[in-house]
Amino acid sequence: MKRLFLFATIIMGLTACSNIDEDERLIYVEPAEVNRPVLIEDFTGQACVRCPNATAAIHELQETYGEENVIAVAIHCGPFAHLRSNMGNAFLSDLGTKLGDEYYTHWNIEAQPGVKINRGAPIYDTNQYAAVVANELKKTSTVHFDAVEFSNNAVLVDLSSSDRVEGRLQVWIVEDSINAKDPQTKYQQFMPDGSRRQDYVHNHVFRASLTNDAYGEPVTLEAGNKSYTQVFYLQGNEALDNFEHLWQKQNLSAVVFFWNEQQGVMQAIRVPFKM
Numbered sequence: 001m002k003r004l005f006l007f008a009t010i011i012m013g014l015t016a017c018s019n020i021d022e023d024e025r026l027i028y029v030e031p032a033e034v035n036r037p038v039l040i041e042d043f044t045g046q047a048c049v050r051c052p053n054a055t056a057a058i059h060e061l062q063e064t065y066g067e068e069n070v071i072a073v074a075i076h077c078g079p080f081a082h083l084r085s086n087m088g089n090a091f092l093s094d095l096g097t098k099l100g101d102e103y104y105t106h107w108n109i110e111a112q113p114g115v116k117i118n119r120g121a122p123i124y125d126t127n128q129y130a131a132v133v134a135n136e137l138k139k140t141s142t143v144h145f146d147a148v149e150f151s152n153n154a155v156l157v158d159l160s161s162s163d164r165v166e167g168r169l170q171v172w173i174v175e176d177s178i179n180a181k182d183p184q185t186k187y188q189q190f191m192p193d194g195s196r197r198q199d200y201v202h203n204h205v206f207r208a209s210l211t212n213d214a215y216g217e218p219v220t221l222e223a224g225n226k227s228y229t230q231v232f233y234l235q236g237n238e239a240l241d242n243f244e245h246l247w248q249k250q251n252l253s254a255v256v257f258f259w260n261e262q263q264g265v266m267q268a269i270r271v272p273f274k275m
Contacts, residue, residue, distance in 0.1 A: 035137060036141045037137075037269065038118055042054060048112045053113070073204055076094070077096055077100035118136045118259075120132065120264055143221065143266045154233045156231050164222055165260070168215055172210070175252050178202040211232060221258075254273070256269050
């Protein structure tokens with residue numbers, strides 16, 4: 001594995017997304033042994049000028065450990081996520097969702113960019129990502145995904161645990177490469193230098209949750225690797241309509257994770273849509 005270097009740039013001025021400054025410093029974090037994947041929930045927004053820096057830091061972690069081990073979800077939410085309504089311009093498009101806003105409020109995100117790593121406390125300094133991720137990657141888990149498949153309009157999940165554990169099973173849909181082929185969709189991004197990029201490519205964007213509860217389906221896994229199997233369907237007219245007409249199916253993936261309040265995210269996986 002290559003060494004991981006993270007740089008933080010101080011962004012000053014009225015366009016800053018928060019008043020939390022970052023020191024200019026170089027941090028080296030010894031790459032960790034990977035025992036289980038890590039989930040990064042990135043609370044972001046297109047009008048957040050500092051958010052591309054967080055995206056870059058997460059991407060560097062994915063290059064170091066692999067995207068299958070550092071699973072990112074960009075949750076567009078909060079005051080910087082709704083360009084069309086906030087700026088009163090019908091020609092702009094935004095990636096914010098009502099559920100994303102609910103998560104933003106529920107987890108008490110105080111500034112953007114802010115991330116939660118394996119459902120830990122929010123982190124607002126990009127320089128802290130590497131150490132937290134390295135520590136989480138070292139942890140082991142009794143929970144395992146035996147099979148996950150995303151096809152048609154449903155996600156099949158089969159998981160088990162060597163010990164009895166109670167938690168919640170979360171199933172999300174994310175989309176990559178937004179703007180990659182069609183910059184006319186106008187999903188622009190405000191940049192740290194004050195510019196607005198119309199061709200900015202948005203990846204792992206949160207699109208929908210497939211569980212009835214916004215925070216996951218309550219599940220008890222029994223000891224002895226007894227499998228729990230469930231199928232989760234895209235529900236609601238809006239989600240189904242977007243799946244059929246707006247989202248690019250070849251760029252969709254399911255992000256599935258098992259978590260509880262005491263241990264955070266115990267296991268996570270990302271699988272692409274099967275065409």
